[in-house]
Amino acid sequence: MRSIRLDAYGRVWLALFHYYDHHHVPPEVACSKLAFWITGLSQSHPPAVSGLPQDQLRSQLAAIHRTGQPRPASTMSSSSDVPTLKILLIGASAVGKSSLLLRFTDDEFLSPEETTATIGVDYRIKGIEVGGKRFKLSIWDTAGQERFRTLTSSYYRGAQGVIITYDVTQRDTFDALPTWFSELETFTTSQDVVKVIVGNKVDKEYSRVVTTKEGEEFAAKMGCLFVECSAKKGVGVNGAFDELVNRIVSTPSLWQKTAPGERRPGDRMPGGVPAAHAADSSRGNISLTDPSGVVGYGMGVARDSCNC
Numbered sequence: 001m002r003s004i005r006l007d008a009y010g011r012v013w014l015a016l017f018h019y020y021d022h023h024h025v026p027p028e029v030a031c032s033k034l035a036f037w038i039t040g041l042s043q044s045h046p047p048a049v050s051g052l053p054q055d056q057l058r059s060q061l062a063a064i065h066r067t068g069q070p071r072p073a074s075t076m077s078s079s080s081d082v083p084t085l086k087i088l089l090i091g092a093s094a095v096g097k098s099s100l101l102l103r104f105t106d107d108e109f110l111s112p113e114e115t116t117a118t119i120g121v122d123y124r125i126k127g128i129e130v131g132g133k134r135f136k137l138s139i140w141d142t143a144g145q146e147r148f149r150t151l152t153s154s155y156y157r158g159a160q161g162v163i164i165t166y167d168v169t170q171r172d173t174f175d176a177l178p179t180w181f182s183e184l185e186t187f188t189t190s191q192d193v194v195k196v197i198v199g200n201k202v203d204k205e206y207s208r209v210v211t212t213k214e215g216e217e218f219a220a221k222m223g224c225l226f227v228e229c230s231a232k233k234g235v236g237v238n239g240a241f242d243e244l245v246n247r248i249v250s251t252p253s254l255w256q257k258t259a260p261g262e263r264r265p266g267d268r269m270p271g272g273v274p275a276a277h278a279a280d281s282s283r284g285n286i287s288l289t290d291p292s293g294v295v296g297y298g299m300g301v302a303r304d305s306c307n308c
């Protein structure tokens with residue numbers, strides 16, 4: 001789409017918002033996504049969108065965000081007393097965060113041709129039972145690309161567990177771990193947050209450049225769990241999530257209910273899952289991949305070509 005007029009532009013973001021709403025995407029996530037498109041459009045189509053009242057659009061998005069209504073009571077199942085654990089996936093771009101998540105929630109793996117870089121955040125929900133008790137995991141997959149980090153930082157809030165991922169075949173992704181830890185340190189809202197370092201892509205043993213020992217030593221130094229995985233082969237993935245969840249569950253301060261009115265990690269905070277969505281486990285998961293792809297192709301800011 002070469003030129004986008006103001007009215008068309010306005011209609012597009014409104015249609016998008018309805019699309020997200022229809023697919024039960026939380027307002028926080030919808031607004032984040034839309035903010036990316038606004039930024040992307042203004043940079044990839046400067047002549048077409050110069051002079052657009054972006055401040056106005058942003059404030060309208062913020063208003064939607066503020067007034068985002070919870071789902072009707074009918075969708076709020078009796079599972080509302082099932083604790084929701086918020087887990088975040090962080091790490092450099094292309095280390096396999098989205099692939100680990102997809103393997104864990106759907107036991108699937110997409111080939112390189114089928115995958116695209118995450119824009120902003122995606123998230124999925126999965127029910128899990130630990131020690132005879134049911135938990136709901138809301139797992140947030142953040143974009144590794146630097147250009148999206150300012151936005152994804154808000155998603156640390158309320159997380160009880162964080163998976164910090166690197167690629168065992170790319171030394172720079174391992175060397176970047178201290179940076180991810182300092183970002184985590186900066187944005188986490190809980191000192192008790194459970195961390196697991198995951199070395200992914202162990203199926204590519206022939207190209208491995210980071211040894212298991214190096215990974216173990218770094219994890220020991222940082223005082224966190226360590227697992228090596230292959231999202232492709234499905235090796236170690238469930239174990240990584242299980243270890244993380246077990247550790248969270250054995251840290252009651254991270255998930256037990258607090259007094260009425262008091263907040264607890266993950267309760268309707270920016271980046272947290274609204275109760276209605278947390279109760280939406282019958283859908284299995286909610287992914288934002290489709291809307292991003294559709295919009296990207298139509299507006300020249302596809303996931304891989306976005307200039308924002």
Ligand SMILES: Nc1nc2c(ncn2[C@@H]2O[C@H](COP(=O)(O)OP(=O)(O)OP(=O)(O)O)[C@@H](O)[C@H]2O)c(=O)[nH]1
Pocket residue numbers: 091092093094095096097098099100110111112113115116117118119142143144145200201202203204229230231232233
């Ligand atoms: N061989 C192999 N390839 C993998 C594995 N996991 C992911 N990949 C591939 O690595 C590439 C990047 O995977 P993603 O899951 O998109 O990586 P990501 O960390 O989510 O990337 P960003 O969204 O940019 O942060 C894709 O081509 C995947 O198919 C794995 O375990 N083994």
